Amino acid sequence: MFVLLVSILSWLGTPLEPLRLLRSAVRDHQVVFLGDIHPLAEPKLLVAHLIASQQEDRAIDLLALEVASEQQEWIDQYLASQPEDISVLLDHPRTLREHWGVSAEYLSIYRSVYRWNREHPGQPIRILAADLRGWPIAPLTPHMATGGFANRDVWMAAAFRKTLQEHPAWRVLIFMGGYHGLKQVGGQVAMGRVHDRFDHWFAGYLAEDGTVVYTILTDARQAGAHPATRMFDRLSPDEAGRNFGVVLDSTTDQVREPLYDVEQEGFRLEFWPSKFALRSAVDAMVILNRTTPISPLQAPRTRGDRGH
Secondary structure, X not given: OHHHHHHHHHHHOOOEOHHHHHHHHHHHOOEEEEEEOOOXXXXXXXXXXXXXXXXXXXXXXXXXXXXXHHHHHHHHHHHHOOOOOOHHHHOXXXXXXXXXXXXXHHHHHHHHHHHHHHHOOOOOOEEEEEEOOOOOOXXXXXXXXXXXXXXXXXXXXXXXXXXXXXXXXXXXXXXXXHHHHOOOXXXXXXXXXXXXXXXXXXXXXXXXXXXXXXXXXXXXXXXXXXXXXXXXXXXXXXXXXXXXXXEOOHHHHHOOOXXXXXXXXXXXXXXXXOOOOHHHOOOEEEEEOOOOEOOEOOOOOOHHHOOO
């Protein structure tokens, strides 16, 4: 096992600092997907740091977030505010992924874009609310829950593709939960005896129609549970105690069943096929050995709730 691990790491080369990996990806690829881990601060801070430190000739034009599309007007209103008015976002906490917890780190993404735009008025970054309208939904039946889950990514990809077609030269960074960045793999979702299959995730549907997406999957061990991938188990021990990025290559194909299925509270997610080379689904990984929970912010009630 030790010899195998050394072999993998020697082929992969020196692990990279995560920000350096992300910068290289954005420099070399037009559409980059970075996976979020919703309860953790580090992926959000990585996006904020990239925007704050990017160079004009390598800057992104569009940041696509996993935010319901009806929140676009509030995002645009915030970016147009002078002086900066973060209350627009706090008053509409769905812009900040309220169901995962409104956090200072997610807010920092918006604020980094705001600062960039004020300092580079001729080269602004647009933020796109790229999730389905009204998501997350409150399903009334298991059939609604599994059907909504199974169809969500194909619908998201169809809407997102229109933006790419309207702006074919834009450099794009997509920041969503990591599974949405998987290519060449689908799955099955089940609640009790009700289940639905789907062919691809978001990036897979884009790739199917010819959009080249460079995916960076972020992985970590949370609250003593296993990580999302078995690749984490292979790569993290040699770099224990620090966070790093790595580009996948043929040496990682030895991990034949790379993704752990998800099962919790009556919900089960299985990946199909279960056995495949992870580099066919993602291009690189950020391994988080040191993590910090997101810092909750107290979002005020929406304007419609005030006084009631």
